[in-house]
Amino acid sequence: MNAVIRPAAASELGDFLPLLHNMHRESAIKWPSYDDRKILGALEQCFETGCVFGAFDVPHLPVGILALAEGEHWFSTHKFLGDLVFYVHPNHRRSTVARRLLEAGKRLATDSGLPLMLAVVDGRDVERKDAFYERGGFNRIGGVFAYNFKE
Numbered sequence: 001m002n003a004v005i006r007p008a009a010a011s012e013l014g015d016f017l018p019l020l021h022n023m024h025r026e027s028a029i030k031w032p033s034y035d036d037r038k039i040l041g042a043l044e045q046c047f048e049t050g051c052v053f054g055a056f057d058v059p060h061l062p063v064g065i066l067a068l069a070e071g072e073h074w075f076s077t078h079k080f081l082g083d084l085v086f087y088v089h090p091n092h093r094r095s096t097v098a099r100r101l102l103e104a105g106k107r108l109a110t111d112s113g114l115p116l117m118l119a120v121v122d123g124r125d126v127e128r129k130d131a132f133y134e135r136g137g138f139n140r141i142g143g144v145f146a147y148n149f150k151e
Helices: 010-026 036-049 097-112 126-135
Strands: 004-007 051-058 061-072 079-088
Touching: 004 097, 010 036, 010 051, 010 061, 010 079, 036 051, 036 061, 036 079, 051 097, 061 097, 079 097, 097 126
Parallel strands: none
Antiparallel strands: 004 051, 051 061, 061 079
């Protein structure tokens, strides 16, 4: 089945929790434990200032998420859209879900007149993820590094 890409409704934000818990378990980094209330609060903020795009295999069963929020650079009042999370369930990674979520985010950025900034935080398959973004028209502008990172 081809997943439907669409903005999520506020009432559906909780439906993303199992998907996000799967992302947490799958991560190469031993992140601190998840707090569902904090996750929902962050998704609500994206919903209010940007958009939460979902890839739904069947109604209310998300298999992918791209949550974007509007922000400002620390050095400027110029705004941009940045990702809180971009994740596709492993069973849907060889499909078009990630590309179509990315295209939805790019359309939102274009329509809002804001630049879109996305990050690769999980340390696995970085070259493949970088190539995915580059094929999508993005330019690499930095990296993420950690020191003394503890659970």
